[in-house]
Amino acid sequence: MTTGWAESEVKLAGESLYFMRAGRGRPVLVLHHDIGSPQRLPFYDALARRFDVIVPHHPGYGRSARPQWLRHVRDIAVIYQWLLADLGVERCSLVGLGFGGWIAAEMATMAPAAWHRLVLVGAMGLKPPEGDIFDQAIVSYLDYARAGFHDEVAFARVYGEVSTDQLEAWDICREMSFRIAWKPYMYSQTLPHLLGGVRAPALILCGEEDKIVPVSAGKRYAALLPKARFETVPRAGHLVDMEAPDELARRAALFIDEN
Amino acid sequence: MHLMYFTEQPMAAYPADKGLEFGATALMFSNKHFDPVAGSRLYNEYLEQYIYAEEQGVESFMLNEHHNAPFCMQAKCNIFASILAAVTKKANIVLLGNPLPLAENPVRLAEELSMIDMISKGRLVSGFVRGGGQEQLANGVNPAFNRERFEEAHDLVVAAWTREGPFRWEGTHYQHRVVNPWAVPLQKPYPRVWIPGVLSRETIVWAAKQRYPYIALNTSIEATKAIWKIYDEVAAEMGYESGPENRGYLHQVHVSDSEEKAEKNARQFMWMQGEFTGLAHPVWSSPSGYFSPEHRRQFVEFAVGRAVSPRGRPTFEKQVADGRILYGTPKTVIPKLRRVLEETRPSIYGLWGNDGTVSPADARTCIRLLGQEVMPAMREIGKELGLTDPFEKNAPVHYKYSTDLKRMPQAAE
Numbered sequence: 131m132t133t134g135w136a137e138s139e140v141k142l143a144g145e146s147l148y149f150m151r152a153g154r155g156r157p158v159l160v161l162h163h164d165i166g167s168p169q170r171l172p173f174y175d176a177l178a179r180r181f182d183v184i185v186p187h188h189p190g191y192g193r194s195a196r197p198q199w200l201r202h203v204r205d206i207a208v209i210y211q212w213l214l215a216d217l218g219v220e221r222c223s224l225v226g227l228g229f230g231g232w233i234a235a236e237m238a239t240m241a242p243a244a245w246h247r248l249v250l251v252g253a254m255g256l257k258p259p260e261g262d263i264f265d266q267a268i269v270s271y272l273d274y275a276r277a278g279f280h281d282e283v284a285f286a287r288v289y290g291e292v293s294t295d296q297l298e299a300w301d302i303c304r305e306m307s308f309r310i311a312w313k314p315y316m317y318s319q320t321l322p323h324l325l326g327g328v329r330a331p332a333l334i335l336c337g338e339e340d341k342i343v344p345v346s347a348g349k350r351y352a353a354l355l356p357k358a359r360f361e362t363v364p365r366a367g368h369l370v371d372m373e374a375p376d377e378l379a380r381r382a383a384l385f386i387d388e389n
Numbered sequence: 390m391h392l393m394y395f396t397e398q399p400m401a402a403y404p405a406d407k408g409l410e411f412g413a414t415a416l417m418f419s420n421k422h423f424d425p426v427a428g429s430r431l432y433n434e435y436l437e438q439y440i441y442a443e444e445q446g447v448e449s450f451m452l453n454e455h456h457n458a459p460f461c462m463q464a465k466c467n468i469f470a471s472i473l474a475a476v477t478k479k480a481n482i483v484l485l486g487n488p489l490p491l492a493e494n495p496v497r498l499a500e501e502l503s504m505i506d507m508i509s510k511g512r513l514v515s516g517f518v519r520g521g522g523q524e525q526l527a528n529g530v531n532p533a534f535n536r537e538r539f540e541e542a543h544d545l546v547v548a549a550w551t552r553e554g555p556f557r558w559e560g561t562h563y564q565h566r567v568v569n570p571w572a573v574p575l576q577k578p579y580p581r582v583w584i585p586g587v588l589s590r591e592t593i594v595w596a597a598k599q600r601y602p603y604i605a606l607n608t609s610i611e612a613t614k615a616i617w618k619i620y621d622e623v624a625a626e627m628g629y630e631s632g633p634e635n636r637g638y639l640h641q642v643h644v645s646d647s648e649e650k651a652e653k654n655a656r657q658f659m660w661m662q663g664e665f666t667g668l669a670h671p672v673w674s675s676p677s678g679y680f681s682p683e684h685r686r687q688f689v690e691f692a693v694g695r696a697v698s699p700r701g702r703p704t705f706e707k708q709v710a711d712g713r714i715l716y717g718t719p720k721t722v723i724p725k726l727r728r729v730l731e732e733t734r735p736s737i738y739g740l741w742g743n744d745g746t747v748s749p750a751d752a753r754t755c756i757r758l759l760g761q762e763v764m765p766a767m768r769e770i771g772k773e774l775g776l777t778d779p780f781e782k783n784a785p786v787h788y789k790y791s792t793d794l795k796r797m798p799q800a801a802e
Contacts, residue, residue, distance in 0.1 A: 267526060268417065270672055272693045297689035304677035308533040 135170070135178075139193075142212050148193035149186035149213070153178030156246060156386060157222040159210065160185045161230025163369065164254075164266070164316075165275055166192045166303045168288060173371040176379030177225070181386065186213065188233070190306030192299065203229075203255070203310050203318070207236035223247040223330075223386045227371050228278075228343065229254050229307070235321060235351070242327035247386045250351055251335045251378065252343045252368045254316040261344030263316045266307070271300035280339035280367035288372045317347075325354040332358040333385040337366035337373065359385075390771030391778035392764045393483055393739040394442045394756060395451040395639060398435045399660070400459040401746045402427030408459070408668065415458040415667030415674075416523045423459075431462060434749050439473055441753060442480070445760030449481040451639070451739045453518075453585075454488065456527040458667035467501045474509035482509055485585040485604055485639075485739075486516030489546070490538035491528045496558075496568055498542075499549035502580065503572040511575045516583040516604070517543055519592065522674045523667070533678025536591065538562050543582075547787075550579040581779060581786055583637060583737065588612070590619060591681060597623035597631065600788035602737055602779060604637030609711045613638060613733045628794040633776040634784045637737030640729065641708075642715045644722050644742070644758045645751065654755070655716030659705045660745030719762035726763070727770050736778035738767065 135152040152174075158181040160174060166187065177183045188206055190196035200206070210233065214222055223246045226234025231253025238248050254263055266274040272292060279285040289296065307316075332355045336348040345362065352360035361381065366374045403422050408414040439450050452469050455461035463469055470482045482505065492498045506513040519539050525532040541560050545568075548558070554569030574580050584596040585604040596603040597620045605613045617636060624631035641658045645651035661667055671692040680688055690696035708714040715725050730738075740759055743752040770776075785791045 267676055268670070268673065270670070270692050271689065292693075294686060294690055294695075297693060298685055301677050301685055301689050301692075305533050308531055308676070308678050312531040312533070313529060 135174075140213065140216065142209050142216070143189075143197060145189060145195040145197045147186060147189060147195075147209065147213065149184055150174075151182070151184045153181050153183045155181040157182045157184065157219045158386065159214065159219075159222050159224050159234075161210075161224065161226045161233045162188065162191070163227050163278070164229035164303060164307045164311075165271075165278070165300055168372075171288075171371060171375065173375035173379055176375060177383065180383050181223075184217070184219070186210065188230075188306070190309065191303050196302075196306060200310055203232055204236050205310070207233050207240060210237060211240060220244075221246045223249065225249045225382055226251065226253055228252045228368055229311075229316065231255060232316070232318070232321075235325065236318070238328045238330065238332075239321065239324040243329045245328075245330035247388075248328065248330045248332040248355070249335065249382045249385060250332065250348070251370050252337055252340050253334070253348065253351060254311075254343055255318055255321055256347050256350050256354075257314065257317045257319070257322075258344040258347035259350055260346040263344070263347070264342045265315060266304060271297050271304065275300065277341050278367055278369040279373055280337065280365060281373065284373040288369075322350070322354055325351070326356060328355055330357070331385075331388075333382070334358055334360045335370065335378070335381065336360075336362050337368055337370045338362045338364050339366060340368045342368035390768050390776050391449060391481070391737045391780060392447070392767055393449040393451040393481075393737070394439070394447045394759060395453075395739045395741045396435065396438070396743045396752075397453070397455075397461045397741070398431070398463050399745055400428065400431065400462045401660075402431065403459040405660075413668045413670060414460065414661055415669035416526055417673070418458070418667075420457070428462065435462070436469070436472060436476075438743075438749075438752055438756060439469075439480075440476060442756045442760060443477045445757045446764065447480060447756065447760045448764075449483055449514075450477075451483045451485055453485050455521070455667075456524050458523065460661045460667045467505060470505045470513070471501075471508065474505050474512065479512075481512050481514055483514040483583065484516050485583060486518045488520030488524050489517045489542040490535045491520055491524060491530050492542050495542040495545040495563060496549050496565055496570055499546040500570045500572045502546070503550065503570065503574045506574040506576055506580050507572070511580075513574070513576070513580045514583055515580045516585055518585055519589075522672075522676045522679050523669055525676060525679065526673055531678075532676035534562060535679050540595070547579060550574050578786055578790060585637070585639065589681065593619045594623050596620070597635070598627060598788065600624070600627070600629065600635070600785060600791060602635050602637050604639060604737060604739070605735075606639045607641055607713055607741070608638075609713055610729065610732050617733065627788065628796070629788075629791055630795075633734050633736035634779045634782045636733070636735040637739070638729070638733060638735040639739035639741055640715065640726075641713060641741045641744070642722060642726070642759075642763075643747070644717065644719055644755050644763055646718065646754060646758070648717055648721065650751065651716040651718065654743070654747045654751055655709075655714055656705055657743070657745030657747050658708075658714050658741075719758050719766070723763060723766045726767055730767070730770055730774055730776060734774065734776060736771065736776040736781075740764070
C-alpha cells in the first residue's frame with residue numbers, strides 16, 4: 131500500500147530545509163540517522179497510516195542545504211522547533227532514530243512541557259557508561275552502513291546494490307556529522323544534566339544487536355528521563371527502523387496512542 | 390638555486406611483516422610495534438646525518454612531520470629544527486612544514502618558530518601544510534574545518550609575528566584574549582613561508598595569492614607543469630609575474646658510488662609498498678570534509694574499492710620511467726636532474742636522498758655525493774638557466790610586501 135507523501139521545502143535560518151509529510155492524526159516528527167534516510171521507508175508508511183507524520187532531512191543531510199555556520203546538534207534541534215512553530219504543530223510526538231534520537235532529546239529538554247510522547251531508538255547523544263559509540267571516521271561508508279544492521283539480508287533489502295550517488299550522499303552526511311558532532315563524538319556533555327525536566331513519557335528502544343550505540347546508552351536515557359520505559363528489540367541492530375520496521379512502528383504507535 | 394637535503398626519517402626498524410599482516414602502516418597500525426631502543430638509535434643517526442650534510446656542503450635541510458606511522462619518525466618538526474638550530478652553523482632549516490590545522494594554539498606555534506629563528510640566527514624557512522587526513526584523525530582535529538583552520542591559523546601566526554602586541558584575536562576557529570608573545574622572529578618582516586603540496590588546486594591557488602613559493606612533492610614532470618600553470622595564472626591575476634623563485638620541487642634521488650648499489654637503495658623508496666604516507670584506508674587519508682567537494686565522486690568510489698587512488702600507486706619501474714625516482718652515480722644522475730630543471734624551472738629543490746632501510750654508511754655516501762658533486766653541479770645549471778631562488782632574488786616574503794605589482798585593471802574599464 132502506498133502512502134501519499136507531500137514534499138516541501140522551506141527556508142529556515144537562511145537555508146532550504148526539505149521535509150515530507152503524510153497521514154492524519156496526532157503529529158509525529160521522525161528524525162533520521164546520521165547516514166541520512168532512503169527517500170521512502172516502510173517504517174514511515176506504517177506510522178503515516180495512523181499519524182500525521184513529518185520526516186525532515188536534517189540541515190546538511192539529504193535534500194536539505196548545509197548551513198555553513200551550524201556547529202552543534204543543538205542547532206538542528208532549534209531549527210526543528212522553528213519548523214514546528216511555522217507549521218503550527220503542537221503537542222507533537224518525537225521519534226528519534228540513532229543520531230536523530232539525540233536531536234529529539236535536545237528538543238525535549240528545550241521545551242520540557244511541549245511534547246506528547248518521546249520515542250528514542252538507539253539514540254546517540256549520551257556518553258555510554260559502557261563501551262563507545264562506534265566511530266564512523268575509521269571505516270568506509272559501506273562498512274558503516276552495514277554495521278548498522280544485524281542481518282546482512284536487511285541491508286541488501288534496504289540499499290540493494292549501493293550506487294555511487296548513495297556513496298556520495300553518505301559522504302555528505304558524514305561531513306555534516308563531523309562538522310557538528312566531531313568532539314566529543316556523537317554525544318553531549320551537558321545533555322544528561324538537562325533531561326530531568328522533560329515531562330513527556332518516553333519509550334527508550336534499543337536493537338539487541340546494536341553495534342553502533344551501546345545498549346548502556348539507552349539504559350542511561352531511561353534512568354535520566356523522569357517518565358521513561360526501556361525496551362529492546364530482538365534480532366535488530368542499530369537501524370531498527372530499517373531492519374524491523376513493522377515491529378518498531380507497532381511499538382511506537384501503541385506508545386504514542388497510550389493514555 | 391636553493392638546494393635542500395631531505396629524508397622522511399623512516400622508523401626503519403619496525404616489523405614490516407606485521408604491517409603487511411595488518412594491511413595498513415598508518416593511523417591504526419599499533420604502536421606496540423614501535424621499539425624505542427631502535428627509535429633512540431635512529432633519531433640520533435638522523436641528527437648526525439644532518440650535521441654531516443652541512444659538513445659536506447649541503448646548504449639547507451628540509452624537515453617535515455607525520456603521526457602514527459613508521460614511514461616518518463618526526464612527530465614534531467620543530468623539535469629537530471630546534472636541535473639543528475643549535476648544533477649547525479650555516480644551513481637553512483626549512484620546515485615543510487608545520488601542519489597548521491593541528492595547532493590548537495597558533496600563538497604558541499608562532500613562539501616556537503620565533504625561537505628557532507632566533508636560535509638559528511635567522512636560518513628558518515617556515516613552511517606550512519594542511520596535514521594529511523591521518524594527521525587530523527591522529528590528533529583529534531576536525532577534518533571538515535581543515536582548510537578554514539589552515540588559513541586562519543596562518544593569519545594568526547603571521548599577525549603574532551608582525552603586529553605589535555598586545556592585541557586580541559576573535560576568529561572563527563581561534564580566539565585569544567591576549568596575543569603578545571615575547572619571542573618574535575629575527576628575520577623581517579618574517580621568515581620565508583613555503584607551501585608544499587601534492588594535488589590540491591585550492592592550496593596552489595592560495596599559495597599563489599600569498600605569493601608564497603609552492604613546493605611540488607614528488608609529482609611527475611607533467612603534473613608539475615600543470616601546477617605551475619595554475620600558479621602562474623593566479624599570479625597574473627594578482628598582478629605579479631611568477632617565476633623560478635615561486636617554484637619548488639621535492640625529488641626522490643639516491644646517489645651512490647655504483648649504479649648497482651644506487652638501484653638497490655633506490656628501491657627503498659618503495660619500502661612502504663610505494664605509499665609514501667604509509668598504507669592507509671582511503672577514509673583515513675581523506676576523511677569526509679577534508680578533500681575538495683569536486684573530487685567527492687571519484688573519492689567515494691576509491692574509498693569502497695571501486696576505483697583506483699586519485700594519486701595512484703605506481704610501481705618502482707613506472708616511477709623510474711617517469712622520472713619521479715632517480716638513482717645512479719652523480720655522473721648519471723646530474724644530466725637527468727638537468728632535464729627536470731630545464732623542463733619545470735624550479736629554484737627550490739629538495740633532494741630526498743634516503744628512505745627505508747638504507748644503511749647509515751650508504752646514507753652518508755649519498756649525502757656526501759649530493760653535497761660535494763650533485764648540488765654544486767645543480768647550482769651551476771641553475772645559474773645557466775637563470776633559476777634564481779627567493780633569497781637571491783630578494784623576492785617579497787608575502788604578496789603584501791610586493792613592490793612590482795602591475796597596475797590592476799580598474800573596475801570601470
